[in-house]
Amino acid sequence: xxxxxxxxxxxxxxxxxxxxxxxxxxxxxxxxxxxxxxxxxxxxxxxxxxxxxxxxxxxxxxxxxxxxxxxxxxxxxxxxxxxxxxxxxxxxxxxxxxxxxxxxxxxxxxxxxxxxxxxxxxxxxxxxxxxxxxxxxxxxxxxxxxxxxxxxxxxxxxxxxxxxxxxxxxxxxxxxxxxxxxxxxxxxxxxxxxxxxxxxxxxxxxxxxxxxxxxxxxxxxxxxxxxxxxxxxxxxxxxxxxxxxxxxxxxxxxxxxxxxxxxxxxxxxxxxxxxxxxxxxxxxxxxxxxxxxxxxxxxxxxxxxxxxxxxxxxxxxxxxxxxxxxxxxxxxxxxxxxxxxxxxxxxxxxxxxxxxxxxxxxxxxxxxxxxxxxxxxxxxxxxxxxxxxxxxxxxxxxxxxxxxxxxxxxxxxxxxxxxxxxxxxxxxxxxxxxxxxxxxxxxxxxxxxxxxxxxxxxxx
Amino acid sequence: xxxxxxxxxxxxxxxxxxxxxxxxxxxxxxxxxxxxxxxxxxxxxxxxxxxxxxxxxxxxxxxxxxxxxxxxxxxxxxxxxx
Numbered sequence: 001x002x003x004x005x006x007x008x009x010x011x012x013x014x015x016x017x018x019x020x021x022x023x024x025x026x027x028x029x030x031x032x033x034x035x036x037x038x039x040x041x042x043x044x045x046x047x048x049x050x051x052x053x054x055x056x057x058x059x060x061x062x063x064x065x066x067x068x069x070x071x072x073x074x075x076x077x078x079x080x081x082x083x084x085x086x087x088x089x090x091x092x093x094x095x096x097x098x099x100x101x102x103x104x105x106x107x108x109x110x111x112x113x114x115x116x117x118x119x120x121x122x123x124x125x126x127x128x129x130x131x132x133x134x135x136x137x138x139x140x141x142x143x144x145x146x147x148x149x150x151x152x153x154x155x156x157x158x159x160x161x162x163x164x165x166x167x168x169x170x171x172x173x174x175x176x177x178x179x180x181x182x183x184x185x186x187x188x189x190x191x192x193x194x195x196x197x198x199x200x201x202x203x204x205x206x207x208x209x210x211x212x213x214x215x216x217x218x219x220x221x222x223x224x225x226x227x228x229x230x231x232x233x234x235x236x237x238x239x240x241x242x243x244x245x246x247x248x249x250x251x252x253x254x255x256x257x258x259x260x261x262x263x264x265x266x267x268x269x270x271x272x273x274x275x276x277x278x279x280x281x282x283x284x285x286x287x288x289x290x291x292x293x294x295x296x297x298x299x300x301x302x303x304x305x306x307x308x309x310x311x312x313x314x315x316x317x318x319x320x321x322x323x324x325x326x327x328x329x330x331x332x333x334x335x336x337x338x339x340x341x342x343x344x345x346x347x348x349x350x351x352x353x354x355x356x357x358x359x360x361x362x363x364x365x366x367x368x369x370x371x372x373x374x375x376x377x378x379x380x381x382x383x384x385x386x387x388x389x390x391x392x393x394x395x396x397x398x399x400x401x402x403x404x405x406x407x408x409x410x411x412x413x414x415x416x417x418x419x420x421x422x423x424x425x426x427x428x429x430x431x432x433x434x435x436x437x438x439x440x441x442x443x444x445x446x447x448x449x450x451x452x453x454x455x456x457x458x459x460x
Numbered sequence: 461x462x463x464x465x466x467x468x469x470x471x472x473x474x475x476x477x478x479x480x481x482x483x484x485x486x487x488x489x490x491x492x493x494x495x496x497x498x499x500x501x502x503x504x505x506x507x508x509x510x511x512x513x514x515x516x517x518x519x520x521x522x523x524x525x526x527x528x529x530x531x532x533x534x535x536x537x538x539x540x541x542x
Contacts, residue, residue, distance in 0.1 A: 413519040414519055415517070416507070418507045419507075421503070425500060
């Protein structure tokens, strides 16, 4: 057994190379990952995400809209514009897909185009039939996704087809796309429950042969749709659920380059974000997401989570403006009227709010103890405390100092806020209160017990 | 201010805050164990001492004070020796 000796250092080791605080914590790897495929060991080097052109694609207005009341045109245009600023000029958020079926869908695309932003590029989504394809041509889109269901659940029980009939239909629509100069993106629906060697790989290889003589910007793209959230990130999980094996075979046995592979997940088993990140790490470039994870049933990979993962993997912002995430939250809550779960990471009202007195004490002493990164600078969201009978005098002091905008030596001690804390405790111990103290109530207490500070804040 | 004056004011303030008779409070008493002051009451006591002596004290130093004698020494040091 290796023996470890205590290193009683004079200065703390905050491991800032991984936890820089000015960025989300970085994800770094120390070596390759090994996977057993067909009895042989294959190697993945996760460090190549730092050089590969990994990026985010968006389906907020397609899959994201299938799970909620439709957005109004002006709402989609506003969110699209914000998405463009969030992803930045380097196209970290590279594409966004839209329905094409209604006049409102098509008017929205026109309005988004009128913004004249470089990214996200607008793509379409259609079923795999030639009639739908007319819409893509009419809208003048360069790329469209098309539904090409991959599992026998869909082929046999939904489409009432044989595998050959399904493949022939899909190939026909892809050929029509190529003839019209539109790049096809085949959405392999339910791929994590499909017979991979019996249908998926032969289909993909046939697609590859179809476009092998096409210029790079016309080669077929493959979207891996984990329709029911069955995909697994674990090393050496069995096929067809294994994400590593699926990506390896598509790249090495079917010849699909990483820039033509995309992951589209669902959250039925709470795996949606990590499965998306796994797909990036194991060798595909595009991660398909929706804003705040809204999507069919349990949702899709949250766009804002993917943005954080991108920064953590790349080690930098690459033009991303995270403050726009908070703008989007405000827009959702105040304009669209959709309230996000308070504990939802990065965006919920309470994502960096503590109610525990001991955590509030830590925050007062050194913010980094209980704040995940500099949320004030990056997200425009300072860490907050919500006051209950459990938040302690430290919590009240933190709230009051934040409210009064006091910094450093100006900050009030717990003694100065003791009267407010006594009032808080009386609410619970004497009045039998069961809810949190509201910001308005605390403000009133500041006004009563610390009038000189309250007036100074008002004057500011 | 003499040490005795400081001691009298610490004991009277403690008695007022804890709603006790001053004669029942001794210098050897611990605020928590002997006089029953919980963490919030201990903070309120320090706040009351600040008002009594018209001083602002450093939070971390003040909250280390555990006993009546400790409070007397703390304020005697602040008032007479700094």
